[in-house]
Amino acid sequence: MEGTVNILGVPFSKLTLDETTQQLARHIQKEQPHLYHLITANPEITITHQTDTALQTIVREADLITPDGIGIVIASKRKGQPISERVTGYDLLLRLLEQGNALGWSFFFLGTDEETNRKAVEAINRRYPNVKIAGRHNGFFNSEEEAGILENIQHTKPDILIIAMGAPYSDKWIYKHKQELNQVKVVFGVGGSLDVIAGKVNPTPRVWKTLNLEWLHRLLTVPVVKGQKSRWRRQSALPKFVYRAIIKG
Template identity: 30%
Template sequence: MRSFQMRRVTMRADFLGLPIDLLTHEETVNRAIDAMLTRKTTHHVAMNVAKLVKAQTDPELKRDVAQSHIVGVDGMGIVWGARALGIKVPERVAGVDLMESLLAICAAHDFRPYFLGARHHVLEKALINALHRWPGLRFAGYRDGYFSREEEPLIVERIRKSRADCLFIAMPTPRKERFLAQYRDALEVPFIMGVGGAVDVLAGYVKRAPRGMQSSGLEWLYRSCQEPRRMWWRYASTNAKYAAMLGKEIAKRAFVGDRPQHQ
């Protein structure tokens, strides 16, 4: 029998023009459970530095993020930046950790997840590892991320008919955001979240940084060392743009705060 205690209070803040929800990991998990119990659609977006920077020049992505139900803080760069602006972010809610917590809950309480995205062999390996790690886990279905726009309606219909309790989408930004903007309601899945590279981690093809590097905000450096040709310039460029944006906002607030107040 499923029995859960729910905490529904959510505080949302504006950070550099995009919303973030001030939730802990536990509170986010509870929101997901609530959605699966009530079958009320809840769309979770994991906000990291790369997505925030990209959204500044992509109006559609910015709109898609703003229209999601939960914008989780996934990245120490966002945590520190928001706190520097006086936003009380309780903690980082990493997408990998959230997905793993939800898979454990699915196994324990007979919720059925659906996976969409990633390369076929990576996805199959991830699902095999998940079954070994969480005995009793039952999948509603899965499909790799290599399909055309013409195939999308059929895939959406298959997911809808599966009656999945949650959907993990392992597709790149902004593709997954575009997909959900068009089909979120048609999917009829209670809890939906993008998981990015979390499937690669679950499959064992990508290793997570040690806990110390995660908490110190150096997970990007660890990933860069794993895949230097693909990741190094991407992280360096994105982090530089983010630092400039944040520095500009801090300077702006300092200037406004120093100006004399007129009655």
């Protein structure tokens, strides 16, 4: 894939946050764009990709994969094909909300628990009053409710569909329902971004970001959600990534 660097089989985009936002904006402004599936991948997802054949197919067919982690940036430099900066789901969401506020884009928010989803959308309404909320729904639903959600998305035709159901589940859900999501212009997963916007989780302080220690801040401060792996268990993928992508190269 042109303009990418291959790290452990994942073709990461070398676009900056600004360039990524501009590329998505151009796609949204097209008269009849196809569904654009963007994946924000961190070292944990990159390691999962090694043995998850379903995720391998999803990655191969994605339109763009951004580097959501300092480890990806370091590995790219180790390969001599440097990525200039991380492009996280949270930062990209905020940029698109700013752009959407100026251009009147519509968003649909799917995921997290009901209270957090509602509070996040209320906060977005206050901060970005010109953004159109096509719809919202929490991430806990049965098959019957899922059919209604998909029908609602088809009916409202949002410019951007935001999924907050955890990785890689969000991207697997997107891939499974690509046919039903054909009225959407851009879709991507944002991890716990709605939790931050809703005020459920404090944003990472600037000093932690400057030191590229956002992952450690989340590890120490974000509560474990019932039914999900603990962050300590999930971060066990980091040593594997460091060895395979950075030390071994």
